[in-house]
Amino acid sequence: MKKQFNRRDFLKLASLLPLGMAAPRLFQTVQQGQAKNVLVIVFDAWSAYNISLYGYERDTTPNINRLAQRAIRYHNHYAGGDYTTPGTATLLTGVLPWKHRAMLANEEVDEYYTSRNLFSALPNHYRIAYTHNNWANTFLKQFIHDLDEYIATEKLMLASYDNIIKSLFRNDEDLASVGWARNMKISEEGYSYSLLLSHLYEDLQKKKVENLLDLFPRGLPTTGSDNGFLVEQAVGHITARLQAISQPFAGYFHFLPPHYPYHTSKEFTDTFLHDKYKPIEKPVDIFGTHGNKNYPLKRRIYDEYILYCDQEFGRLYNTLEKSGLLDNTYVVLTSDHGESFERGLIAHNIDALYQPVIRIPLMVFEPGRTEGMDVYDNTSAVDIVPTLAHITGASSPDWTEGVVLPPFSTETPDRNINIVRGYHLKDGHDPLTIASLIQVRENYKLHYYYGYDETPGDGVVRLFDVKADPEEMNDLAKVKPETVAEMLSELKAMLKEADAPYRKS
C-alpha cells in the first residue's frame, strides 16, 4: 500500500533539515578531532637583537621570558627579507622573495602563490586573520579566498579620517592614504601640501584622541599617520573572536608595534632612561646614510616600545590560557623582520643586512609542554608554513622552500638559510638587477651585494662567523676564500634558477 506523505511527515522531515545542513561540518569536526588550533602572532619590525631572552642586556621582555620557560625557543631564526613586504610574504607563502617576487614596497606576491599560502595549507581549519600593517594587509586581501574570516585593518583602528579616504578610493587606498597624509599631516614630515586646512586638521585630530594622550606621552601608536590604534583593543577583539569561532582554527595576527613610530605606553616611557646600557660602537657601513648621533635615543625608545608588546602578548597569552584554548593550540610568536640602530643604518628597509635587521624571534608554545627547549639550528621564516601543516596533520605543502622545524621533525635539516633583498626594474617579472643576498651556513654568514652605486663591478662580499662573532665585526672574506667561493657559487646558482623564468632570451 502506498503510504501518503502527509503534512505531519513533511514537518518531521523539515525539522531534520538544519541537522542535515550541519552534518558535513559536524562530520568534519569529528574527523579532525585531533587537529590542533594554530595561532601565529607577529610583532612587526621586532629584532631578536633587542630581546632579553636572546641575550640583550636590557630586560625588554619580562613577560615573554617567563612564558617562554615552557616554549621552544629558536635562537638563530631568520626573516626572509628586511621589511614588511618581503618579510611577511615569505612568512605567509613559505618561499623566499626571489620566488614570491614581492620585493618592492606594497608589491603583491606572484599570482602562483595566491592559492599557495599559510591559509591554503590548512584547509580544514577555520582561518582568521588581521593586521594593523597596510602592506601586510595587501597579502591578506590577496589570500582572502583562503580565509574564513578576514578582519579589515580599519576595524581595529581608532576612528580616523583616513578611513573615509580609504573607503572613497577603495581600489587605490594605499596611495590615496599616502596622498592624504602628505596633504594634511604636517607632523609627519614637518610640512604638508595643504597650507591652511592642515593646521585645522591636526588640531581636530589631537582633540579626538586627547583623552588617550595621557596614557601615551609620546603619542598614540600609529601606522605612521594619524591613524592611531591600541594593541589592547586588538588583543581584546581577537581573544573574544578566538573563543567564539569553531575549532580547529588557524589565526594569523600581525600587530604593528614595535614598528616606528616608537610610541610606548606611559607605563614604559623612560624605563631605560637612566640605565647604563651602551651599544657597541660599530663602523659606518658603505650603505650607511645616517650618522651615529641619534642612535642611543632611537634604540632606547624602541626598546621601551618592545616592553609594550611584551605586556600585550602576556595579556593575550594569559587570557587564552584561562579560557582553556591553549590546551589545544600551538602559539607561534615571531616577526616579519628586525630593526637596526647601528653602522649608519636606521630601522629597516635598508640595503645592508646585518643581524639586527634579519635575525628575528621565534618561539613555539606547544600544548601540554611543561619545559622549555632551546633550538640553536639555523631556521628561516620559510619553515613556518611546512611546520604548521605538519603539526596539524595537514598534507605537506609541496611548493615551499622550507622544512619542518626541529623538534617536530627528527631529521636535522641539511640546508643553508638565504635572505633576499632585491630590486627589479619594473615589477616582479623582471630579473633582480640590484640585490642584497645573504646565506647562512652553519656558523658562517655570507653577505653579497651587487648592482648598487656603492658596490661597483662584481659587487661586495663579506663573510662573518656569526657564532664566534655575533656582532659581525671581523670580515673573514679574505681569510676564508674557499668558504666564500663555495657559498657565493651556491647563492648565485640559486638566484639564477629563481630568476630564470623572468630572463628574456
Next chain:
Amino acid sequence: MIHSITSKYNKQGLWLLFLMSVFPQHLWTLIFAFRDISWLIDRTNVWDAIGNTSYGMVYAFFESLLIFGILALLGLLTPSRWEVNRRVAFLTLLLFITSIWGMVSQLLYLWNIWLPFPLMQFIASTGRPLVMLYLFSLAVVVPTVSFPVFAFVRWNKTLPTLLDFMDRLTTLSMLYLFFDVIGLIIVVIRNIS
C-alpha cells in the same frame, strides 16, 4: 543669502576670486609634491609618484573650493559701497597674507629655525610663557596684516597694482586647474584599474 551674494559680486568677480583661491594652495602643493617624487620613486615606482601628485592636486582643488567659499562669505562683511573688483582684491590680499604665514610656519619647521635661545629664556623667565608667546606672535603678525590693509584702504595706487598682479596670476591659476583635471583623470584611472 543668494541675494546678498549677487548684490556684492558678479560672475567675473566670483571667478576671479576662485582663481585667486586656487593659486597659493596649488603652488605650494606642486612644490612639495615634486619634492616627494624622488622619495616615492625610490620606495615604489614612477606611477605611484605621479599618483601621489595627482591626489595632491585633487585634494588641493577641493581645499581651494572651500577657501573660495569662506572668502566669498567673508566678502559679505565688506562695505556695500565697494566695487566688486575692490572687494575681490581685498579678499585676495587677506588670503595671500594668510597663505604666506601658512608657508612661513611650515618653512620654519622644515629649516629647523627656532626662536633665539635668549628670547626663549626671557619668555620662560616671565612666568607666563604661553601668554608671552601669544603676545610675541601677535606683535609679529599684526603689522604684516595691518600695514597691507592700511595701504589698501588709504593709497589709491594699491588697488590697480594689486589687480594687475592678480591678472597675471590668473594665467597660472588656469594652468593649475588644467593640472587638476589631469590629476583627476589619473586618480580615476588608478581607481578603476
